[in-house]
Amino acid sequence: MKATPLAQAIALAGVGACLTLPNLAHADFITDSKASLELRNFYMNRDFRQDGTPALPTVTGKTPSETRSKAEEWAQGFLMRYESGFTEGTVGVGVDTIGTLGVKLDSGRGTSGTGLLQADRETGEAQDSYGDLGVTAKLRASKSTLKVGTLMPKLPTLLSNDSRLLPQSFQGGQLNSMEIDGLTFDAGQLNRVNQRDSSDHETMTLTNSYSTKTKSTGARGINFKSGAVADSDEFNFAGASYKWNDQLTTGYNYAKLDQLYDQHILNLAHVLPIADQQSLKTDLRFARSSDDGQTNVDNKALGAMFTYALGFQSFGLGYQTMSGDTGFAYVNGTDAYLVNFVQIGDFAFKDEKSWQARYDYNFAGMGIPGLTFMTRYINGSDVDRGAGLSEGKEWERDMDIAYVVQEGDFKGVGVKWRNATTRSNFGNNLDENRLILSYTLALW
Known part of the structure; x- marks a missing residue:
């Protein structure tokens, strides 16, 4: 595919940063820098409980003839991060880098496909190791920062996924501005994605339930027009949030995955103090999605979550509803900005x-x-x-238990057990366990 102007700009920015930064090593650039090494030891078991269990991971050019009863893998991850400060002057210059490495500890052809490890496209087996090196050039003027290169956005329209061994990342540019007190503005464009279990930088597709065989997303109801290309190398976004006071924040965000969908998102978060160590948080979200020429995307998503905090505990109740000709659309592999987006399902x-x-x-x-x-x-x-089929129903139950050592030689070591069960009359029935050991070492 021909390189886009943004891709060319990223390459030039990276080269420029490498050539320029050694000559700009002012005190702020060095003294404000920080580096860390994060270790993740991740075990995941997904037990398929339905009749007609899923096929083994796809092998290029072949149709899987076997099914499996579970997906199970164990891996070790290493994430090296470096963030520089900025050089002095009206426009400060800096650079961030992230190097990732995932190492297989246990997996097999019959149990791969958890999303922890990269699968070999020829054999379907998990590779022994995989990883990536990301570089981000950054410029700062006043209270605005422009970043170009490797990005991990956390915006309502695009939430980079970090729920496995290594994080999902994107290539592109993002401007963040906080020039007005209380107002945060973000805008940018992305053109490639590196999925959490991959070292390939690829174009972006729709929600992970998309079927290449039927060119549809099943019960999500999203289809592609005849002759349409099901991927895109251009994701444009812009949005703003305003913090009215310590209790109330509102926001509006817009995004376009070129040729596939347009999306507008409104959100409101309010915390009502009730008494000492008591509060009620209201989280309201509304999204309007429509097609951008090559799909039939048409969705309104409304969600509300109410959380009552009482001392060291909290109780939450949420409701989410979808309307329109399709379900909710979002970039494949990312988290969805929905109140009922949980460990396995998105209920969208x-x-x-x-x-x-x-x-x-x-x-x-x-x-x-x-x-x-x-x-x-x-x-x-x-x-x-769809026509002639009964109403779809599903449920999910999740449980997380986490502990971080607070003092002593093992201070900062974390362990988390995530357990989930989901049942559906139109999708997978799963029992899932994830065990994660983590530790972040500050290098300086």
């Missing part, structure tokens, strides 16, 4: 209505700081599965 199929009940507890209230617990239950119904 065509016409789906879902509710959530959640409970959190911080064991610092029992004298065990660093230990936390979360559990939630989500139930979805009214999914339009």
Whole structure:
């Protein structure tokens, strides 16, 4: 594919940074820099409980003839991060880098495909190792920063996924500006994605339930027009959030995945103090998505989450509803900005209505700081599965237990167990466990 002007700009910016920065090593650039090494040891087991279990990971040019009862892998991840300060002057210059490496500890042809490791396109087996090196050039003037290169955006329209061994990243440019007190503005363009289990920088596609065989996303109801290309090398975004006071923040964000969809998102977050160590948080989200020429995307997504905090515990109730001709659309591999986007499901199929009940507890209230617990239950119904098919229903139950050592020789070492169960009359039935050991060492 021909390089876009943005891709050329990224390359030039990277070369320029490498040539220029050695001559601009002012005190702020050095003294404000920081580096760290993060270690992640990740075990994941996904047990398929439905009849007609999923096929083995696809091998290029071949149709899987075998099915499997589980996906199970164990891996070690290394993430080296460096963030410089900025040079002195009206326009400060800096550079960030991230180097990632994932190493297979245990996997096999019959158990690969958890998303922890990169699969070989010829054999379908997990590769022994994979990784990437990302470089980001950055410029700062006043309270505005422009970054070009490797990005991991955390915006309502695009939430980079970091739920496996290595994080998902993008190539592009992003401007962040906070010139007006309380107002945060972001805008930019992305053209490539490196998925969390990949070292390839590829064009972007729609939501991960897309089928290359049928050119549709199943119960999501998203289809492509005849002759349409199902990927894009241009994701444009812009948005602003305004913090009115310590209790209220509102925002508007827009995004376009070229040729595939347009999206407008409104959000409101409000925290109402009730009494000492008591508050009620309201989180409202509305998204309007429509096609951009090559699809039939047409969706309105409305979500609300109410969380009552009482001391060291909190109770949450959420509701989410989809309307329109399709389900919710978002970039494949990313997290969706939905109140019912959880460990396995997003509850965002065509016409789906879902509710959530959640409970959190911080064991610092029992004298065990660093230990936390979360559990939630989500139930979805009214999914339009198409003509002649019954209403789709699904549910999911999640539980997280996490502990971070607070002192001693192992201070900062974290362990987390994530357990989930989901059942559906139109998708996978899964029992899932994830065990994650992590530690971040500050190098300077």
